[in-house]
Amino acid sequence: MLDLATRVYNHNFRIDPIVRSLLDTDFYKLLMAQMILRRHPDVSVTFGIHNRTRSVRIADEVDIDELREQLDHARSLRLGRGEATWLRGNAFYGTRRILSAEFIAWFEQFRLPAYELAVRDGQYELSFHGSWLETTMWEVPALAILNELRSRATLRGLGRFDLQVLYARAMTRVWEKIERLRRLPDLSIADFGTRRRHGFLWQDWCVQAMQEGLGAHFTGTSNCLIAMRREVEAVGTNAHELPMVYAALAEDDAALAQAPYDVLRDWQQDYEGNLLIVLPDTYGTTGFLRDAPDWISAWTGVRIDSKDPIEGGEEVVAFWTSRGCDPREKLAIFSDGLDIDTIEQIHAHFHGRMRIGYGWGTLLTNDFRGLVGNRLDPVSIVCKVSEANGRPTVKISDNPSKAQGPEAEVERYKRVFGVEVQAALPVLV
Amino acid sequence: MLDLATRVYNHNFRIDPIVRSLLDTDFYKLLMAQMILRRHPDVSVTFGIHNRTRSVRIADEVDIDELREQLDHARSLRLGRGEATWLRGNAFYGTRRILSAEFIAWFEQFRLPAYELAVRDGQYELSFHGSWLETTMWEVPALAILNELRSRATLRGLGRFDLQVLYARAMTRVWEKIERLRRLPDLSIADFGTRRRHGFLWQDWCVQAMQEGLGAHFTGTSNCLIAMRREVEAVGTNAHELPMVYAALAEDDAALAQAPYDVLRDWQQDYEGNLLIVLPDTYGTTGFLRDAPDWISAWTGVRIDSKDPIEGGEEVVAFWTSRGCDPREKLAIFSDGLDIDTIEQIHAHFHGRMRIGYGWGTLLTNDFRGLVGNRLDPVSIVCKVSEANGRPTVKISDNPSKAQGPEAEVERYKRVFGVEVQAALPVLV
Numbered sequence: 001m002l003d004l005a006t007r008v009y010n011h012n013f014r015i016d017p018i019v020r021s022l023l024d025t026d027f028y029k030l031l032m033a034q035m036i037l038r039r040h041p042d043v044s045v046t047f048g049i050h051n052r053t054r055s056v057r058i059a060d061e062v063d064i065d066e067l068r069e070q071l072d073h074a075r076s077l078r079l080g081r082g083e084a085t086w087l088r089g090n091a092f093y094g095t096r097r098i099l100s101a102e103f104i105a106w107f108e109q110f111r112l113p114a115y116e117l118a119v120r121d122g123q124y125e126l127s128f129h130g131s132w133l134e135t136t137m138w139e140v141p142a143l144a145i146l147n148e149l150r151s152r153a154t155l156r157g158l159g160r161f162d163l164q165v166l167y168a169r170a171m172t173r174v175w176e177k178i179e180r181l182r183r184l185p186d187l188s189i190a191d192f193g194t195r196r197r198h199g200f201l202w203q204d205w206c207v208q209a210m211q212e213g214l215g216a217h218f219t220g221t222s223n224c225l226i227a228m229r230r231e232v233e234a235v236g237t238n239a240h241e242l243p244m245v246y247a248a249l250a251e252d253d254a255a256l257a258q259a260p261y262d263v264l265r266d267w268q269q270d271y272e273g274n275l276l277i278v279l280p281d282t283y284g285t286t287g288f289l290r291d292a293p294d295w296i297s298a299w300t301g302v303r304i305d306s307k308d309p310i311e312g313g314e315e316v317v318a319f320w321t322s323r324g325c326d327p328r329e330k331l332a333i334f335s336d337g338l339d340i341d342t343i344e345q346i347h348a349h350f351h352g353r354m355r356i357g358y359g360w361g362t363l364l365t366n367d368f369r370g371l372v373g374n375r376l377d378p379v380s381i382v383c384k385v386s387e388a389n390g391r392p393t394v395k396i397s398d399n400p401s402k403a404q405g406p407e408a409e410v411e412r413y414k415r416v417f418g419v420e421v422q423a424a425l426p427v428l429v
Numbered sequence: 430m431l432d433l434a435t436r437v438y439n440h441n442f443r444i445d446p447i448v449r450s451l452l453d454t455d456f457y458k459l460l461m462a463q464m465i466l467r468r469h470p471d472v473s474v475t476f477g478i479h480n481r482t483r484s485v486r487i488a489d490e491v492d493i494d495e496l497r498e499q500l501d502h503a504r505s506l507r508l509g510r511g512e513a514t515w516l517r518g519n520a521f522y523g524t525r526r527i528l529s530a531e532f533i534a535w536f537e538q539f540r541l542p543a544y545e546l547a548v549r550d551g552q553y554e555l556s557f558h559g560s561w562l563e564t565t566m567w568e569v570p571a572l573a574i575l576n577e578l579r580s581r582a583t584l585r586g587l588g589r590f591d592l593q594v595l596y597a598r599a600m601t602r603v604w605e606k607i608e609r610l611r612r613l614p615d616l617s618i619a620d621f622g623t624r625r626r627h628g629f630l631w632q633d634w635c636v637q638a639m640q641e642g643l644g645a646h647f648t649g650t651s652n653c654l655i656a657m658r659r660e661v662e663a664v665g666t667n668a669h670e671l672p673m674v675y676a677a678l679a680e681d682d683a684a685l686a687q688a689p690y691d692v693l694r695d696w697q698q699d700y701e702g703n704l705l706i707v708l709p710d711t712y713g714t715t716g717f718l719r720d721a722p723d724w725i726s727a728w729t730g731v732r733i734d735s736k737d738p739i740e741g742g743e744e745v746v747a748f749w750t751s752r753g754c755d756p757r758e759k760l761a762i763f764s765d766g767l768d769i770d771t772i773e774q775i776h777a778h779f780h781g782r783m784r785i786g787y788g789w790g791t792l793l794t795n796d797f798r799g800l801v802g803n804r805l806d807p808v809s810i811v812c813k814v815s816e817a818n819g820r821p822t823v824k825i826s827d828n829p830s831k832a833q834g835p836e837a838e839v840e841r842y843k844r845v846f847g848v849e850v851q852a853a854l855p856v857l858v
Contacts, residue, residue: 003432161641165604168597175594212590 015066018148018200019074022110023083023224025140026194027092028236030224034103035242035270036133045245045388047135048127049142052401052427053379057122062149067124068117070145075112084108086228093233093274112138132245132388139241139383143195146381147366151198154375170198170368174206177340177364178213184347189214189358190235191221192335193365196378196429203365207232210364219357236359237275237303238267241385243282244395248388253416261293268299276300277333283396283417285312289319290418297323301331301355307398308425309334309346317354327354335359337429339367362429380427400424444495447577447629448503451539452512452653454569455623456521457665459653463532464671464699465562474674474817476564477556478571481830481856482808486551491578496553497546499574504541513537515657522662522703541567561674561817568670568812572624575810576795580627583804599627599797603635606769606793607642613776618643618787619664620650621764622794625807625858632794636661639793648786665788666704666732667696670814672711673824677817682845689717693725705729706762712825712846714741718748719847726752730760730784736827737854738763738775746783756783764788766858768796791858809856829853 036043051058084104092098113134118125126142128135155163181187191210197203207226210218220233227234243260250256260282268276276299280288285307297320304312313332320327331354334346338360350356368376384404385393394405394413401424403410413419465472480487513533521527542563547554555571557564584592610616620639626632636655639647649662656663672689679685689711697705705728709717714736726749733741742761749756760783763775767789779785797805813833814822823834823842830853832839842848 003435006432159641161604161638165600165638168600168604171594171597172601175590175597209590209594212588 015069015073017073018070018145019077019141020200021083021225022077022079022107022112022137023086023228024144024194024200024226025137025224026192026222026236027224027227027234028222028238029137029140030087030099030103030107031236031271031275032238032242033107033133033136034099035266036136037103037106038270039266040245041131041133043132043245043249043388044130044390045132045135045393046127046129046386047138047383048386049124049146049381049383050404051123051379051381053381054123056379058146058150058379058381059119059122059124061153062124062146063153064117064119064124066149067126067145070149071115071117071126071142074141074145075114078111079108083225083228087224090228090234093235095273098271098275106133110134110137112141115142127386132385136241136385140195143381143383144197144200147196147378148199150379151368151376154372158372166368166371169371170202171205171209173367174209174364175213178209180340180344181214181217184344185351186356187214187217187347187358188219188356189217189343189360190219190233191223191226191364192236192359192361194221194223195383196362196381197365198368198376204230206365222359237271237277238263238279240279240282240395242267243279244385244393245388247283247413248391248393253412256413256416257291260288261296264296264299268295274300274331277331278302279305280316281306281312281398283394283413284419284422285315285398286420287418289315292319294323297325301333301357303333303335303359305336306402306425307336308423309336309342310349312398313346313350313354317350320354328352329355331355331357333357333359335361337362337427339363366429378429380429398422399427401427444498444502446502447499447574448506448570449629450512450654451506451508451536451541451566452515452657453573453623453629453655454566454653455621455651455665456653456656456663457651457667458566458569459516459528459532459536460665460700460704461667461671462536462562462565463528464695465565466532466535467699468695469674470560470562472561472674472678472818473559474561474564474822475556475558475815476567476812477815478553478575478810478812479833480552480808480810482810483552485808487575487579487808487810488548488551488553490582491553491575492582493546493548493553495578496555496574499578500544500546500555500571503570503574504543507540508537512654512657516653519657519663522664524702527700527704535562539563539566541570544571556815561814565670565814569624572810572812573626573629576625576807577628579808580797580805583801587801595797595800598800599631600634600638602796603638603793604642607638609769609773610643610646613773614780615785616643616646616776616787617648617785618646618772618789619648619662620652620655620793621665621788621790623650623652624812625791625810626794627797627805633659635794651788666700666706667692667708669708669711669824671696672708673814673822674817676712676842677820677822682841685842685845686720690722690725693728697724697728703729703760706760707731708734709745710735710741710827712823712842713848713851714744714827715849716847718744721748723752726754730762730786732762732764732788734765735831735854736765737852738765738771739778741827742775742779742783746779749783757781758784760784760786762786762788764790766791766856768792795858807858809858827851828856830856 116127128138207221220235222236224234242263246259246263250259302316317327362378366378392406394409400422545556557567636650649664651665653663671692675688675692679688731745746756791807795807821835823838829851
């Protein structure tokens with residue numbers, strides 16, 4: 001029997017919104033925003049979209065008016081009453097009240113700030129200028145909107161059965177990966193795929209598939225809205241934007257050298273336990289670990305995000321050992337361009353030697369490779385902070401393909417952080 | 430928004446009926462029933478289920494009470510008013526009023542007759558005794574019920590995502606076959622998969638996929654209900670039961686030798702055009718064609734159903750040529766255990782030499798092989814007439830694996846029809 005009311009109601013939408021809630025973002029944005037609100041409420045920055053996959057001309061694929069409509073719709077959102085209740089009442093990483101009353105009060109009045117949009121050479125120049133606290137909240141929704149609009153542009157040309165079989169194939173692909181994951185002993189894996197997802201409903205499906213397929217070995221999702229609806233953990237810690245802004249604000253080379261550790265010193269005053277995960281690669285993992293103060297070895301773990309995962313894992317095992325820690329009590333989180341093959345390789349190499357967690361992103365929530373030619377293949381698109389209080393930000397990374405910043409500044413940072421010759425790895429996603 | 434009425438209504442069903450309409454049967458049963466009503470209304474026969482795949486113990490898999498419920502439900506069905514209207518108003522094979530007012534009047538008062546059910550050695554002995562006209566109508570629903578109950582018994586143990594991915598895989602498999610079919614020039618293919626289908630909804634999905642994927646190259650379905658709902662042709666002609674009953678009723682060897690041709694003589698008085706398809710293999714194709722009167726070469730085509738398709742096709746090409754007909758004006762219909770590989774082979778061999786049609790059955794509507802171990806693999810289960818007016822029926826076939834009848838009678842038939850040594854082919858489906 002047709003549900004007439006629902007059908008009529010659905011046809012009343014002016015658009016089909018991609019982002020329908022301010023919680024449709026990654027949990028670590030809230031943790032970082034709370035730290036920014038406490039400590040750096042007056043810093044101004046610029047965030048901007050950058051498509052590393054230059055061969056894909058997104059502005060030719062995605063209509064600019066549709067993009068504006070979606071961005072404008074996201075700007076109309078406010079935190080819902082039930083959403084605020086969930087943030088207040090939920091235990092994150094087993095701890096209640098991680099988010100302060102002050103932060104939630106700020107979030108309740110928050111709206112996404114203005115954006116600037118232009119087209120150059122087939123790419124969108126989408127940027128956000130203003131308060132760090134506000135502009136940082138654009139990262140995830142802006143990327144999710146661009147990626148889903150790109151999917152929709154391709155899907156629009158398909159027939160009803162082509163669509164059904166497309167999703168049948170994609171579901172089969174995800175499920176076969178999950179069946180392989182099931183065989184890994186002591187697996188802990190989370191969904192980190194919000195920003196690059198094929199679409200919201202697809203990410204939601206992937207999370208449910210992981211829940212059913214992996215049970216307690218699926219440790220959660222970075223997406224707050226899906227975590228709330230599916231009653232799983234919201235997970236994540238922090239990102240490169242923290243050391244990048246701290247570094248840009250440093251007054252001299254000595255302060256610059258300390259900036260990455262200053263971030264962690266601040267962070268550990270605010271958070272504890274599983275939130276104490278070092279992200280060491282912003283200015284090169286090797287130098288970071290070499291110069292790290294001893295209290296950093298007391299942190300719960302390290303996230304390995306741009307170095308070859310075996311090499312990066314060995315490096316942190318050696319670091320912990322050199323500082324007198326037992327790596328088997330430490331946690332390494334792998335989160336860089338993972339797919340089932342790399343997860344299996346990492347697991348085969350490190351299982352039993354340290355605790356392992358996986359943050360699985362794009363190739364969980366957007367592996368439609370080859371299903372409509374290459375038109376649904378994911379692209380490596382990011383939203384990065386490019387300046388803070390008028391000074392350019394710099395990222396070195398362990399993989400030169402992910403570096404950013406003005407050349408002279410990059411050279412200065414390399415000198416200050418003692419970065420040596422690096423091997424470039426291809427950036428797939 | 431939840432459609433409360435639908436939800437409450439659905440929960441009111443005592444069972445989930447498999448066969449919900451008397452039109453959920455193959456069209457050729459109606460054509461044959463009309464001929465039986467006209468010419469043999471007083472013949473009594475026995476039909477019985479036979480599972481050729483003895484290794485699968487269906488009675489261990491399917492609960493006997495559920496089987497009874499489904500059979501009893503089918504017995505409660507009557508032809509609906511809209512269904513009768515469709516039979517009256519529809520053009521079959523481009524011809525209106527193929528089904529007479531007399532036949533439709535009979536069908537409107539028809540109910541499926543009583544059945545007998547027992548279990549022996551892990552198999553159901555399900556049989557139907559009585560009027561040929563009535564018992565013949567059990568063949569397709571009885572098989573569809575047994576096959577779908579078998580599917581359901583396996584599906585019951587699966588979780589929600591296992592189910593979703595199971596169907597995703599099966600859909601992908603069907604669609605990949607359709608994509609290969611698209612490449613075949615001058616393709617004509619129909620769905621013959623009612624009796625062995627995985628389930629009604631699945632057959633309905635397969636038909637829609639064939640419609641979307643093949644357009645006019647999909648020439649229809651044997652299933653009347655699906656043909657009506659999806660607005661495609663209902664297709665099919667006749668089956669082995671006609672010569673088998675005619676042969677059993679023959680009074681002596683001379684009459685027996687003529688029986689297969691008597692069937693066709695009667696048939697062509699009632700039907701024309703694309704309904705004039707010879708099914709020559711009941712007592713061996715070679716002898717049938719050798720002894721065939723010339724008027725049979727004037728028929729539209731031949732259905733090749735138990736011989737190796739290449740060999741059988743070559744044999745009918747030689748037959749037409751020897752009778753002075755141009756094979757390119759003749760139609761060969763292949764319908765025995767087809768799958769995409771065999772279809773491609775047949776097409777590569779015969780395309781351009783004669784007109785070709787495919788009646789694709791089990792491996793269209795029930796190819797779940799290997800998807801839940803082997804528990805959803807189709808079995809070769811048939812419902813055959815075993816006696817007529819107290820005399821045993823006999824089938825020789827071109828494939829000894831498909832032969833049936835008491836040994837002495839089989840020997841007599843072989844002598845009468847001049848059947849020589851035959852090569853057994855495996856019966857997959």
